[in-house]
Amino acid sequence: MAVQSTLRHTAAEDALAAFVDKWTDLFKTRLRKTSRTTRIVATIALITSIVLGGEGARRWWKRKRHEREQGHKLVRTNSWLHNKDGSRTIYVPYKDRTSKVVINNTDPLTFEAHRRLFLNPPRVSGLGNGTVPSAQAKPGLNLAFLHQFLSLMSIMIPRWSSKEAGLLLSHAMFLMLRTYLSLVVARLDGELVRDLVAGNGKALALGLLKWCGLGGFASYTNAMIKFLESKVSIAFRTRLTRYIHDLYLNDNLNYYKLVNLDGGIGHSADQFVTQDLTLFCAAAASIYSSLGKPAVDIGVFSFQLYRSLGPLAVTGLFSTYFLTASILRRLSPPFGKLKAVEGRKEGDFRSLHARLIANAEEVAFYGGADMEKTFLNKEFKSLKSWMESIYMLKIRYNILEDFILKYSWSAYGYLFASLPVFLPAWGGFGGVAEMAELAESSGRERNRMKEFITNKRLMLSCADAGGRMMYSIKDLSELAGHTSRVYTLISTLHRVHADAYKIRGGNYELYSLSDVQGTIQKGFDGVRLEHVPVVAPGLWPQGGEELLDSLSLIVRSGEHVLISGPNGVGKSAIARILAGMWPVYRGLVSRPKDIGQDGIMFLPQRPYLSPGTLRDQVIYPDGHNDMIEKRKSEIDLRRVLDESRLGYLPEREGGWDTRKEWKDVLSGGEKQRMGFARLLYHEPRYAIIDEGTSAVSSDVEGLLYETCKEKGITLITISTRASLKKYHTYNLILGEGERGDEWEFERIGTEKEKMHVEKELQDLRERLSRVDEWRERREEIEKELAAVWTEDGGSLNAPSYIEVDQPTPSSES
Numbered sequence: 001m002a003v004q005s006t007l008r009h010t011a012a013e014d015a016l017a018a019f020v021d022k023w024t025d026l027f028k029t030r031l032r033k034t035s036r037t038t039r040i041v042a043t044i045a046l047i048t049s050i051v052l053g054g055e056g057a058r059r060w061w062k063r064k065r066h067e068r069e070q071g072h073k074l075v076r077t078n079s080w081l082h083n084k085d086g087s088r089t090i091y092v093p094y095k096d097r098t099s100k101v102v103i104n105n106t107d108p109l110t111f112e113a114h115r116r117l118f119l120n121p122p123r124v125s126g127l128g129n130g131t132v133p134s135a136q137a138k139p140g141l142n143l144a145f146l147h148q149f150l151s152l153m154s155i156m157i158p159r160w161s162s163k164e165a166g167l168l169l170s171h172a173m174f175l176m177l178r179t180y181l182s183l184v185v186a187r188l189d190g191e192l193v194r195d196l197v198a199g200n201g202k203a204l205a206l207g208l209l210k211w212c213g214l215g216g217f218a219s220y221t222n223a224m225i226k227f228l229e230s231k232v233s234i235a236f237r238t239r240l241t242r243y244i245h246d247l248y249l250n251d252n253l254n255y256y257k258l259v260n261l262d263g264g265i266g267h268s269a270d271q272f273v274t275q276d277l278t279l280f281c282a283a284a285a286s287i288y289s290s291l292g293k294p295a296v297d298i299g300v301f302s303f304q305l306y307r308s309l310g311p312l313a314v315t316g317l318f319s320t321y322f323l324t325a326s327i328l329r330r331l332s333p334p335f336g337k338l339k340a341v342e343g344r345k346e347g348d349f350r351s352l353h354a355r356l357i358a359n360a361e362e363v364a365f366y367g368g369a370d371m372e373k374t375f376l377n378k379e380f381k382s383l384k385s386w387m388e389s390i391y392m393l394k395i396r397y398n399i400l401e402d403f404i405l406k407y408s409w410s411a412y413g414y415l416f417a418s419l420p421v422f423l424p425a426w427g428g429f430g431g432v433a434e435m436a437e438l439a440e441s442s443g444r445e446r447n448r449m450k451e452f453i454t455n456k457r458l459m460l461s462c463a464d465a466g467g468r469m470m471y472s473i474k475d476l477s478e479l480a481g482h483t484s485r486v487y488t489l490i491s492t493l494h495r496v497h498a499d500a501y502k503i504r505g506g507n508y509e510l511y512s513l514s515d516v517q518g519t520i521q522k523g524f525d526g527v528r529l530e531h532v533p534v535v536a537p538g539l540w541p542q543g544g545e546e547l548l549d550s551l552s553l554i555v556r557s558g559e560h561v562l563i564s565g566p567n568g569v570g571k572s573a574i575a576r577i578l579a580g581m582w583p584v585y586r587g588l589v590s591r592p593k594d595i596g597q598d599g600i601m602f603l604p605q606r607p608y609l610s611p612g613t614l615r616d617q618v619i620y621p622d623g624h625n626d627m628i629e630k631r632k633s634e635i636d637l638r639r640v641l642d643e644s645r646l647g648y649l650p651e652r653e654g655g656w657d658t659r660k661e662w663k664d665v666l667s668g669g670e671k672q673r674m675g676f677a678r679l680l681y682h683e684p685r686y687a688i689i690d691e692g693t694s695a696v697s698s699d700v701e702g703l704l705y706e707t708c709k710e711k712g713i714t715l716i717t718i719s720t721r722a723s724l725k726k727y728h729t730y731n732l733i734l735g736e737g738e739r740g741d742e743w744e745f746e747r748i749g750t751e752k753e754k755m756h757v758e759k760e761l762q763d764l765r766e767r768l769s770r771v772d773e774w775r776e777r778r779e780e781i782e783k784e785l786a787a788v789w790t791e792d793g794g795s796l797n798a799p800s801y802i803e804v805d806q807p808t809p810s811s812e813s
């Protein structure tokens with residue numbers, strides 16, 4: 001053996017050496033023939049390409065390493081990169097590495113182009129003209145569904161050259177491949193049975209081999225179909241989610257207005273964007289294969305059947321399909337509408353849970369678990385009853401569906417497959433073969449068997465395809481429900497984004513969203529309101545409630561204003577109007593353009609702490625990269641925290657990169673001081689502080705105000721605390737007059753203001769002088785209440801354990 005192997009080894013080596021020699025000789029001859037210049041040029045070209053290639057590879061490797069490090073850093077600091085074209089690069093953790101994602105903002109022109117689809121649907125679709133809140137027809141298989149679905153498709157597949165179109169194309173190719181494989185399998189099945197009956201072992205073994213090979217390929221095809229279906233679903237979801245996010249979170253504050261002004265989708269925007277969108281995308285991706293594949297199958301198989309069974313069988317088959325389809329369609333419950341309502345109920349239940357999580361501390365202090373449980377159980381019961389009623393409807397439908405699609409169609413299959421046997425003249429190619437064999441008679445049974453098995457398989461596949469199409473009527477109705485939900489969300493967002501609240505020729509309510517006539521001017525160095533009514537808006541299409549008839553004031557840099565007045569009078573409402581959250585119904589509002597540095601900043605009444613690191617809390621709404629661009633360092637942040645009396649936080653919490661649920665970690669006063677830290681970090685020209693120090697001790701309050709003023713921030717404070725007056729130049733007092741809808745704007749420290757204070761003191765003195773009188777009256781009432789009257793008009797003595805005040809000499813007299 002060893003000798004043999006050595007021999008073989010030597011032979012192989014010889015062959016290799018001969019091969020190398022041959023090519024070396026060839027190369028040398030060619031080299032000898034080429035001119036000296038060509039050789040020099042070729043050598044230089046070779047060396048240059050090696051050097052350039054090496055340098056390219058080095059740079060590529062360096063860039064990759066830099067990206068990896070940058071990715072880790074950005075993930076750690078919760079930050080992203082702004083690209084020149086307006087897109088953003090974010091890094092997301094992926095396994096133990098980071099993965100780079102570039103997010104392109106949707107072009108504003110795209111929104112303009114889509115507005116027509118979502119706000120002015122064609123009249124024929126029966127969806128109204130977009131001016132009606134929550135423009136929504138009854139979800140079902142109708143023209144409205146077609147319009148809604150195609151509108152959403154224009155977002156999901158924006159171009160024929162897009163990735164989604166490519167995915168759908170490859171999906172379609174795999175679907176067709178599978179249909180072709182089913183056809184080949186049907187034929188092979190027939191051949192196998194024929195060879196078995198004929199006892200042809202060799203052919204049978206060969207057939208089995210083919211069967212296994214085909215099986216492997218078919219399994220791969222099936223897996224790819226499922227994989228591509230999920231890829232399509234995720235691609236659709238990505239497109240829609242990004243589109244919705246761009247429309248939802250932008251400078252127009254649509255995320256606030258959607259819930260507080262429009263009300264078209266209630267309070268469940270989260271349910272729409274998460275669950276409804278996922279269900280819609282999964283249903284849309286699966287409907288493509290559950291409708292597309294059976295349609296191709298039916299076309300191909302019926303052609304085959306037509307060839308082998310003749311026109312009678314195929315006509316019969318199709319009449320059966322149409323008849324049963326129309327029966328099923330007629331008896332099918334309105335799955336679309338049922339699904340849409342189910343989605344809404346799921347949303348309500350989920351948002352109740354979200355509310356409980358957000359307000360867990362408050363509920364715990366009140367001991368409100370029982371009450372919250374009642375709310376939750378009530379909502380769940382409503383959801384449960386709805387789902388049970390859907391299941392009840394489904395039972396009846398499923399019985400009918402199963403009977404028709406599984407059993408009656410198989411019976412028809414046998415009937416039509418027997419046509420060539422019993423009616424050869426009507427039985428297509430199968431019948432012709434039957435008649436030819438009738439004359440010869442040899443091998444007739446075997447061929448009959450082969451034909452029958454092939455036809456039966458084709459018929460079953462055809463019935464299966466038809467069945468799947470029928471089943472997909474239900475899927476299609478459910479898709480209509482999901483489509484209607486997603487379309488409603490996007491059309492409501494478009495309405496809010498475009499402020500499209502005009503009613504054509506209709507009468508609108510005073511101070512409704514159709515009645516906004518004021519102007520907001522951004523880019524003014526100061527804050528100015530001219531004849532602006534302060535109105536708490538009602539949900540569209542209702543009118544709002546007027547809090548102040550007409551407010552006019554101007555605040556210039558360095559003139560600090562305190563807005564005071566009783567609760568609920570409309571103090572925060574002024575801040576909401578200035579921030580652009582509430583509409584300016586009449587008059588003119590002027591304010592600085594930007595939010596933040598050199599602009600205006602608002603500190604809301606309820607402090608907000610974002611998810612992320614300790615650093616993110618101080619610099620919010622900036623990210624770490626914005627901070628670096630502004631040339632601020634951690635030393636600056638440290639100084640800002642010291643000035644807000646929070647200098648101990650980085651040590652206590654373990655550094656700037658610590659991530660915690662800050663809303664639960666910081667105390668009420670700390671949260672408010674964090675607001676001031678943000679103010680000192682951003683250093684805006686104007687700041688509107690709404691009850692920003694209500695939980696802060698008065699000495700720290702003074703320090704915070706003084707620091708802000710030293711930094712040149714003009715303060716507009718909303719507060720009920722009179723002690724804050726000393727930090728301000730003007731006082732806007734709301735809630736004056738008998739009806740509480742008058743206001744006064746006065747300079748602090750003037751004679752007039754002092755007289756105002758004097759008058760208040762006089763009032764208090766007068767009230768104090770009547771204290772004795774009120775005390776006497778109280779004692780009288782208490783005495784009368786302590787007495788127990790008997791039926792005969794007398795009174796019982798008070799029991800010994802009740803302390804009855806001894807009458808004072810003055811009351812006796």
Ligand SMILES: Nc1ncnc2c1ncn2[C@@H]1O[C@H](COP(=O)(O)OP(=O)(O)OP(=O)(O)O)[C@@H](O)[C@H]1O
Binds near residue numbers: 566567570571572574
């Ligand atoms: N989103 C809203 N939609 C409609 N009405 C609202 C809305 N928010 C507040 N209101 C109403 O507007 C009125 C003024 O509210 P605002 O928050 O301005 O009061 P405030 O003067 O700041 O009171 P407080 O001192 O208690 O903070 C209140 O009657 C309130 O119920």
